Amino acid sequence: MGFRSPEAIKRRALKRGNSVSDQLKIDRDNEVKRLKKEHEQRRQQQQMEQQQQQKQQQKPSGVVTSKTFVANVDEATEKNTEKKEKKEKKEKKEKKEKSKDKSPLPKTSIPAPAPPPASTTTTNPTTTTTTTTTTTSTFASDSWICPSCSNSNWLRRTTCNSKTCSEPRPPSILTSSLPPKPSSNNKRHNPETSRTQKWSPQASPSKIEENRELLRKLDSGENMNEEDTKRAEILKNRRDRKALKKSKK
Structure with missing residues (x-):
C-alpha cells in the first residue's frame, strides 16, 4: 500500500463514502491480499522451475532434445542439397559431352548465280538467224536453303523459318520469276448496291x-x-x- 498522508486518506474516504478508520482498515486488508497473492505466484513459479530441472536431470542420454533434433534436420537438409547440386553438375557435364560427340550438320553452300544466256549467231549469204539459248537457274522455283542451318524455306519468306535460326534470305535469291498474287475480283464494297444510311439533321438551338x-x-x-x-x-x-x-x- 505504501505510506499515505492523512490528507490522502481523508480524500479516499470521502470519495468512497467511508469514515477514515474504515478506509484505513479496507486499505490494510487489500494490501494483505495483494502480498499473499504475490507470494503465492512466486511459490508456484519456483515449483515449476524445480520440476523442469528434475525432468531434465531424469532424461536418459539416448533421448533427443528439440535443439539436437533441429540440428540433425539442418544437417540432413544440407546433405540433400549437396547431393542435388552434385547430381545437377553431373547431368550438365554429360549433356555437354553428348553435344560434343554429335557431329554438326553439313552446311550446303549456295551455288553461284547462273551466267547470262549465251547467244549464237549464224550468218548465211541470204538470211541471218539468231538463236538464243537460256540456261535455267540452279535455284528451285519454290524454295531457298538457309546458309546457316540448311533449312529449306518457301521462296517468299524473308527470314529462315527454323526454330534455331532467323537468318535473312540471301539477296541473290531471285523472286522476280514468281507469278504475282492473284487479285480478287469480288470487291468488298459496291456503292451501287449497298444501302446508304442518312441521318436526319440535328435540331438547331x-x-x-x-x-x-x-x-x-x-x-x-x-x-x-x-x-x-x-x-x-x-x-x-x-x-x-x-x-x-x-x-x-
Whole structure:
C-alpha cells in the first residue's frame, strides 16, 4: 500500500463514502491480499522451475532434445542439397559431352548465280538467224536453303523459318520469276448496291427553343393555330413516351 498522508486518506474516504478508520482498515486488508497473492505466484513459479530441472536431470542420454533434433534436420537438409547440386553438375557435364560427340550438320553452300544466256549467231549469204539459248537457274522455283542451318524455306519468306535460326534470305535469291498474287475480283464494297444510311439533321438551338415554347403554350392552354397545335401534340406525345421509358428502368 505504501505510506499515505492523512490528507490522502481523508480524500479516499470521502470519495468512497467511508469514515477514515474504515478506509484505513479496507486499505490494510487489500494490501494483505495483494502480498499473499504475490507470494503465492512466486511459490508456484519456483515449483515449476524445480520440476523442469528434475525432468531434465531424469532424461536418459539416448533421448533427443528439440535443439539436437533441429540440428540433425539442418544437417540432413544440407546433405540433400549437396547431393542435388552434385547430381545437377553431373547431368550438365554429360549433356555437354553428348553435344560434343554429335557431329554438326553439313552446311550446303549456295551455288553461284547462273551466267547470262549465251547467244549464237549464224550468218548465211541470204538470211541471218539468231538463236538464243537460256540456261535455267540452279535455284528451285519454290524454295531457298538457309546458309546457316540448311533449312529449306518457301521462296517468299524473308527470314529462315527454323526454330534455331532467323537468318535473312540471301539477296541473290531471285523472286522476280514468281507469278504475282492473284487479285480478287469480288470487291468488298459496291456503292451501287449497298444501302446508304442518312441521318436526319440535328435540331438547331432556335428550333429547340421553339419546341419548348409550343409545349409551354399547350400545357398552359393558350390559343394556337392548327399547325402549331398539331406540332405541340406530337412533341407532347414524344415527351410522354420518354418519361414512360425512364420510369420502367
